[in-house]
Amino acid sequence: MKLKHVVPSLAALFSFSVVSLVGQYISLLYGGWTFPVWLFAVIFLVSFESVYFSAFFLSPRTPITVRLLEVGSAVGAVYVIVRLTLSPLAYEWFELSQAIRDPYVILPALLTLAAWFMAGGYGQQFTVIHKLGDQLGDASASTVSWEYESLESRDYGVTMAIEYFFWRLFGYGFLIGVLAIAASRSGVVDDLSRGYRLGLGVLGIGGLSVGLILQGAVYLFRLETIWSYTGTRVSEGFQKDWFKNLAIFVIAVVGIVSIAPVNYSPITYDRLSQWAIGLFQGMDPFTVIEGDFQPESPPHSNEEMVEWGIGEEEPSFWFALVMFLYFLVVVGGIALLVLLAVGFFLVMLAKDELDKLKGMPQLAVRIYRAFTAAVCGGLMALRDLWGRGKNVLRRYTFSPTDTLSAERTHKAGKKRGPSGPVLHIRQMFQRIVRTGREVGIRMGPGQTPQEYGELLREKLPSVNTEIQFFIQSYNEVRYGKRMVEPEWKERVMEQGQEIVRQIKAWGKEEQ
Amino acid sequence: MSKTDVDSVARFGGDVLENISRVMVGKQKEIRTLLVALLSEGHILLEDVPGVGKTMMARALAISIGGTFSRIQCTPDLLPSDITGVSIFDQKRGDFVFRPGPIMAQIVLADEINRATPRSQSSLLECMGEGQVTVDGKTYRLERPFLVLATQNPVEYEGTFPLPEAQLDRFFLRLHLGYPTLEEENIILQRLQGLHPIESLEACSTPEQVRTLQEVVTKVFVEDSVRDYVVRLTQSTRSHSHVQLGASPRGSLALMRAAQAWAALEGRDYILPDDVKKMAPWVLAHRIVLKPESQLRGLTSEDVISELLHTVPVRAEEDGDGK
Numbered sequence: 001m002k003l004k005h006v007v008p009s010l011a012a013l014f015s016f017s018v019v020s021l022v023g024q025y026i027s028l029l030y031g032g033w034t035f036p037v038w039l040f041a042v043i044f045l046v047s048f049e050s051v052y053f054s055a056f057f058l059s060p061r062t063p064i065t066v067r068l069l070e071v072g073s074a075v076g077a078v079y080v081i082v083r084l085t086l087s088p089l090a091y092e093w094f095e096l097s098q099a100i101r102d103p104y105v106i107l108p109a110l111l112t113l114a115a116w117f118m119a120g121g122y123g124q125q126f127t128v129i130h131k132l133g134d135q136l137g138d139a140s141a142s143t144v145s146w147e148y149e150s151l152e153s154r155d156y157g158v159t160m161a162i163e164y165f166f167w168r169l170f171g172y173g174f175l176i177g178v179l180a181i182a183a184s185r186s187g188v189v190d191d192l193s194r195g196y197r198l199g200l201g202v203l204g205i206g207g208l209s210v211g212l213i214l215q216g217a218v219y220l221f222r223l224e225t226i227w228s229y230t231g232t233r234v235s236e237g238f239q240k241d242w243f244k245n246l247a248i249f250v251i252a253v254v255g256i257v258s259i260a261p262v263n264y265s266p267i268t269y270d271r272l273s274q275w276a277i278g279l280f281q282g283m284d285p286f287t288v289i290e291g292d293f294q295p296e297s298p299p300h301s302n303e304e305m306v307e308w309g310i311g312e313e314e315p316s317f318w319f320a321l322v323m324f325l326y327f328l329v330v331v332g333g334i335a336l337l338v339l340l341a342v343g344f345f346l347v348m349l350a351k352d353e354l355d356k357l358k359g360m361p362q363l364a365v366r367i368y369r370a371f372t373a374a375v376c377g378g379l380m381a382l383r384d385l386w387g388r389g390k391n392v393l394r395r396y397t398f399s400p401t402d403t404l405s406a407e408r409t410h411k412a413g414k415k416r417g418p419s420g421p422v423l424h425i426r427q428m429f430q431r432i433v434r435t436g437r438e439v440g441i442r443m444g445p446g447q448t449p450q451e452y453g454e455l456l457r458e459k460l461p462s463v464n465t466e467i468q469f470f471i472q473s474y475n476e477v478r479y480g481k482r483m484v485e486p487e488w489k490e491r492v493m494e495q496g497q498e499i500v501r502q503i504k505a506w507g508k509e510e511q
Numbered sequence: 512m513s514k515t516d517v518d519s520v521a522r523f524g525g526d527v528l529e530n531i532s533r534v535m536v537g538k539q540k541e542i543r544t545l546l547v548a549l550l551s552e553g554h555i556l557l558e559d560v561p562g563v564g565k566t567m568m569a570r571a572l573a574i575s576i577g578g579t580f581s582r583i584q585c586t587p588d589l590l591p592s593d594i595t596g597v598s599i600f601d602q603k604r605g606d607f608v609f610r611p612g613p614i615m616a617q618i619v620l621a622d623e624i625n626r627a628t629p630r631s632q633s634s635l636l637e638c639m640g641e642g643q644v645t646v647d648g649k650t651y652r653l654e655r656p657f658l659v660l661a662t663q664n665p666v667e668y669e670g671t672f673p674l675p676e677a678q679l680d681r682f683f684l685r686l687h688l689g690y691p692t693l694e695e696e697n698i699i700l701q702r703l704q705g706l707h708p709i710e711s712l713e714a715c716s717t718p719e720q721v722r723t724l725q726e727v728v729t730k731v732f733v734e735d736s737v738r739d740y741v742v743r744l745t746q747s748t749r750s751h752s753h754v755q756l757g758a759s760p761r762g763s764l765a766l767m768r769a770a771q772a773w774a775a776l777e778g779r780d781y782i783l784p785d786d787v788k789k790m791a792p793w794v795l796a797h798r799i800v801l802k803p804e805s806q807l808r809g810l811t812s813e814d815v816i817s818e819l820l821h822t823v824p825v826r827a828e829e830d831g832d833g834k
Contacts, residue, residue, distance in 0.1 A: 430828050445824040448784040479734045480781035 003221045003239070004126075008055045010214040011122035012047040017207030018172045019043050019115040024200060025179035026107065028188045029277065033103045038081055039111065046074045046112050047119040054123025071116055078112050079105060118168075125164050126221070133225035165218050169211045180204060182276040208257060209250050216246040219345070242348055248375050249344050256337055336367065343368025421484035422477050428496035429474050432456075435500050439507025449474055456499070463502045466495040514780060516727045520550065521778035523724055526715040530575040534708045535568055537695040541688055543776060544793055545572060545660075549721065550728045550772040553683020553765060554639050554659040556624075556674075556797060561664065563688045569620040569660045570709060576721050577714035578617030578656065583635070585627035587670065591634035595644045596651075609646060614638050617656055617718060624661040625671040632674065635659070636681050656721040676756060676800055683765050684790075685797035724775075731771040732781040740784050740825055741767045747819050748795060753805035754815060758798040766794045784825045792816050 020043055027035035053070065082105050083093065091098035099105045180200075183189050189197060220242050227234055343364035433443050433452070441459055443452045453471035457464050473492045476482040524546055531542050545568065548555045557565050566582065573580030583594055596612035613619065614635070621627075621635055638644050639659050644651045661682070663674070679685075691699060702708060741763050749757030770786035777786075796812040 426828060433828070444821070446821040448788065448825050450783060450785045475783055476781075479737060479783050480732065480779070481734070 003217060003224060007126060007214065007217050007221050008051045008123060009048070010210055010217055011126075012044075012051045012119050014172075014207060014210045014214050015047040015051065015115050015119040015122065016044050017203055017210060018176065019047070019111050019118065021176050021200070021203050021207060022114070022179065023107070023111045024203070025176075025183050028183045028192075029179070029186065030103075031188075033107050036085065036108065038085065039078075039108050042074075042078055042081070042108070042112055043115045046115045049074075049119075050116045051119040051123040054120045055126040056123075058120075058124060058127065071113065074112050074116055075109050078108050082108060121168075122165075125218075129218075129222045129225050132222070133229040162219060162222060165215055169215055173208065173211065176204060176207065178276050186277045205254055205258070209254055212250045212253055213246060216242070216249070223349075245344055245348065245372065248372055249340060252340060252371070253337060256333055339364040339367045340371055343371075421486070421489040425474060425477050425484070425489065425492055425496070428470075428493055428500075429478075432470075432496060432499055432503065435503045435507075439503055439510065441503065441506075449478070456503070460499070460502050460506055463499055466498050466502075470495045470499060517731070517775050517778055517780040520724050520727055520775040523716055523720065524776040527572070527575045530712065530715045531568065531571040534571045534712060535564055536698045536702070537691055538564070538568070538688060541686055542568070543773075544684065544686055546776060547769050547772040547790070547793075548683050549576075549656060549658050550725055550775065551683060551765070551768040552656070552725055553768070554661070554681070556679070556682040556685045557660055557662040557688065558665045558685060559662065559688045560690075563690060565660065565662050565688060566620055566622070567709065568688070569618055571712060572658075573616075573618035574709070574712045575715050576617070576656065577717045578721075579654075580618045580620070581613035581616035582620045582622060583613045585621055585623050585625075585631070587626060587628055587672075589627045589631045591631050592646075594631060594635050595638065595646055598647050607647070609649070609651075611651070612644075614644060615651070615653065617654055617658065619657075619659045621659055621661040623664060625663040625673055627672065629672055629675075632672065632678060635661075636678050640681055654718070656718055656725065676798075679797050680759055680761055682797060684769060684793040686793060728768075728772045728775050731775050731779075733767060733771065734781065736826055737770075737782055737784055737787065738767065740823070741770070741787055744787065744791060744819060744823050745795065747823050748799050748815070751799075751815055751819065753801055753810055754799050755802045756800040758795050762795055762798045766790060769794050788820050791820060 020040060023035050023039065027033055079099065086104055220239065342361065346361055346365050347368055429449065436443065436456065441455060449471055453467050457467050460467065470492060477484060524543065527546060528539065528542055532539070535542065545555065549572070559565060570580055592612070594612050594614050596610055596615060598607040598609050601608045624632060624635070638653065642653050642655070642657055644653065745758045745763035745766060748754055751757070766787060769790040770782045773786045773790055774782040792813055796816050799812045799815065801810060801812055801815065
């Protein structure tokens with residue numbers, strides 16, 4: 001998998017998720033405009049176009065007219081679609097002064113523009129990463145730590161690309177959080193159909209996951225770019241390991257975000273969301289924060305506001321204790337999350353140096369390892385359970401012979417023995433030895449398969465070639481761990497069966 | 512490790528074998544065993560009567576790999592400094608100058624090692640074990656590949672200092688060349704009628720290539736059951752009724768290395784129990800000491816190894832061994 005081609009897709013998907021969600025919530029909170037379905041497709045296409053263009057075609061020499069043409073065609077297309085879908089409008093095609101005051105034109109156009117800017121910004125950062133790698137490669141950088149020193153000591157006129165991604169992930173996440181809670185608290189979400197709400201949830205969680213994956217992938221992309229320019233050799237499985245660990249991390253974050261409450265900071269999402277509601281519905285934000293806000297449409301009651309700390313009554317001791325414990329759990333969860341993230345990066349970057357870490361980094365690594373071990377253990381247990389379930393199912397559906405064979409295979413698997421084609425070839429060798437023993441061609445304890453093969457060749461000259469081929473194949477599988485291709489395995493098994501037949505025939509002749 | 516790497520070992524083996532065969536008639540198996548020791552970075556003890564081609568084989572090997580060759584004729588008055596080298600005072604420079612001894616070569620033939628005193632033997636064996644020489648507090652690294660072929664006469668023991676068991680264990684393998692057959696001796700006479708073929712022998716490899724191949728050999732795959740077989744075989748020498756002192760763990764390590772080198776010379780990137788069996792008599796026989804009564808009965812350590820190779824189970828497949 002070439003990260004160079006994958007990261008722009010992730011950036012495009014993330015831009016699409018964020019802009020679509022923002023559009024959705026504006027539509028819900030504002031009320032004067034409905035998010036049209038076709039706008040999803042436009043934002044999607046614009047995001048992909050912009051990020052790929054910026055990542056692969058944009059250069060300092062690209063004329064500004066090309067960029068203007070690009071964005072103009074996107075916004076122009078939106079205008080045309082709006083006119084065609086909402087026709088007839090009260091104004092003519094070229095009365096643009098009227099058009100820019102029409103929310104049905106300006107909001108889709110702004111969202112398209114936002115998607116174009118956002119995705120294009122990511123695309124440009126990918127070229128910055130390449131530039132960094134190129135410059136470091138020229139400077140013969142050989143280690144990651146050296147890279148930072150090099151960047152600090154020399155002014156390349158570029159910012160650290162990772163910070164760009166991090167702050168945008170954080171900022172967009174915060175924006176979506178505020179808008180989502182505003183929509184929830186104002187009650188507009190309650191009026192939506194279950195499908196719509198599910199769609200919003202999927203888009204939100206999807207956006208968060210893609211954003212996190214993008215963050216991790218960009219970091220790896222940056223490292224791989226630098227390594228490729230500096231000629232550093234990295235193990236082949238590194239990328240796979242990275243994404244495996246990233247997936248665990250993303251699942252953990254998504255899980256915690258999905259269950260985490262929102263009121264654990266003095267600047268709560270609730271307060272900000274009330275301010276957002278006020279902004280969209282023309283209320284005075286400061287009045288809202290004071291607690292006097294009563295939205296007109298759609299109506300909702302103040303009882304739904306889970307705002308503690310502004311209550312009328314003094315909280316009881318037990319309530320305060322529960323809240324304190326609750327606060328501790330939440331803070332602990334967030335701290336754990338941060339440590340997991342730090343641990344993830346440390347494990348990926350400082351594989352051989354982990355023992356030298358002390359203090360907080362060491363703790364982060366331990367927590368991360370414990371977490372991944374727990375997840376892996378859980379997965380193994382599930383797989384084991386699944387395997388047992390399948391065996392039980394087989395026992396009731398298969399014939400007794402099949403069950404016996406399955407049990408034998410399972411037993412071999414338990415001992416971490418061979419499986420599949422390798423096992424078949426080894427079983428065939430055992431069958432040859434058993435058949436040989438029955439007719440008097442015994443394999444001595446100190447005899448190797450090769451020596452036994454020579455004994456068989458003496459006794460059965462008619463299958464000389466077959467014996468030689470089978471024993472050589474068996475040796476390759478047994479001692480050389482050769483990969484078994486299906487056609488080759490079939491041929492080996494056929495030769496083995498022929499040898500067994502000839503041994504039996506020889507036995508009958510001897511009798 | 513790729514198949515190409517192993518193929519390069521096999522190609523090297525073929526080339527050197529062909530080259531040495533120009534001066535040595537027959538003895539193909541012995542030359543291959545010599546290559547096993549070279550590729551495993553071990554040293555060889557040649558037990559044979561004089562005049563069977565020991566020096567010729569060592570010289571031919573040195574020329575074939577493009578390495579340097581030297582010979583140490585061991586006598587009772589040989590001093591350690593005669594082997595390692597000595598610092599002499601240079602009057603012109605007014606300083607001591609190190610004059611390297613014969614050990615500073617890549618292929619060293621220590622002829623009749625058992626005629627040297629234990630002190631000189633020890634200094635030689637130290638160089639073999641550590642791959643370096645220390646003279647006057649200064650350490651000189653011996654250039655790789657470094658192979659010592661020590662010979663000893665198995666019939667004459669008068670005025671000799673037989674190598675103790677601990678020293679014997681330092682030799683990777685023990686080899687017997689033996690007398691040539693009638694046909695072989697005839698060919699030898701024909702070939703040596705004119706100019707000795709060694710004078711026209713040319714290198715077919717380089718020391719750098721040998722160093723690379725030595726690293727390739729260590730990467731030859733050893734399957735668990737084969738490793739287990741090596742260990743069981745070595746351990747069985749310790750409990751055998753005729754054996755007073757069995758082979759050491761160094762012996763099992765040497766056996767595994769030798770099997771790896773043999774497999775690589777055969778063009779295989781994994782070892783078979785057959786490789787272990789082929790190498791066991793060369794690698795283990797000199798590492799075991801028989802009980803005096805067994806020796807009196809005429810039993811040799813080769814007989815014991817041969818018996819063990821028949822009785823120690825290979826365990827290819829549990830079912831296959833008839834258990």
